[in-house]
Amino acid sequence: MPLATVDDVAARIGRPVAADETARVSAFLLDVTGLVEDYCGRDMDRRAGQSITLYPEGGSALPVPLRYQTFLTVAGVLQDGQAVTDYRFNGRALVRDSDWGESAVTLTASWGYESVPAALRAVACSEVIRWLALSPGVESERVGEVEVTFSGASSAQTLSTATRTTLRPYRRQGAGSITLRREGPALDLRGPVVL
Incomplete structure (x- = not known):
């Protein structure tokens, strides 16, 4: 099951999804669900x-x-x-x-979640809307000083930096980090001391 529905996307773009767009939006919702689950390292759907x-x-x-x-x-x-x-x-x-x-x-x-958390639904919808706004083969566009970046062989359907930040609480937590200390005299990193 996708993290959001076609109706969720329609509510966020403020218009019904056209009949010829429904299949594309449905596919994007499945794609973004898979990318979110892979990025987070856990199954979200029950x-x-x-x-x-x-x-x-x-x-x-x-x-x-x-x-x-x-x-x-x-x-x-x-x-x-x-x-x-x-x-x-x-x-x-x-x-x-x-x-x-x-x-x-x-x-x-x-x-998995009995019902999709609101943050995950919002992430799925925002990614689908972002993907719909890009022309095929275009990775990003900029209006001021007209800039268009074309994607290479890879797909533009990737999770944005903002989405990755939003997904941080849902992401697999690793073992963390440890601080290593070397025995011996402490170094003064301020540089030489002038008396």
């Missing part, structure tokens, strides 16, 4: 009763990929054809007191 196969590497924690973590509810867990019930989901992994071993684990689960 998937219900789906199977996920995870491969443990030993230990008591079985990490669930971030793509599936958005409002994840686990209905059942199978390992070697047997139901597993002695686990808990801590928001990132299935944890149990015993070791998961090395055989595949199959989850029956649901994940």
Whole structure:
């Protein structure tokens, strides 16, 4: 399912989408949904009763990929054809007191947003409107001093910088960064000191 509808786009452009534009707008909505999900590293649309196969590497924690973590509810867990019930989901992994071993684990689960957040709907509509405003083969246009940039072999259907900024709260969060310090005397970066 796309993050927005043709009617959402029509409401934002202030006119009905013409019959000959409907197929194009629908395709753009699917495209932008895919680009947003790929950029954020997670599924946004609700998937219900789906199977996920995870491969443990030993230990008591079985990490669930971030793509599936958005409002994840686990209905059942199978390992070697047997139901597993002695686990808990801590928001990132299935944890149990015993070791998961090395055989595949199959989850029956649901994940994703029940209804699309307003920010994601707005992003999808704004990207589609931006794409509709560009002529095929044109990457950007400027009115003052008339400037047109033509795209190369790649498509102009990419997420804008503003959209990427808006999507920051929905994006996969990595491990973060660490500060490395070297042992030894501290350097004075202000330069030489004159007395």
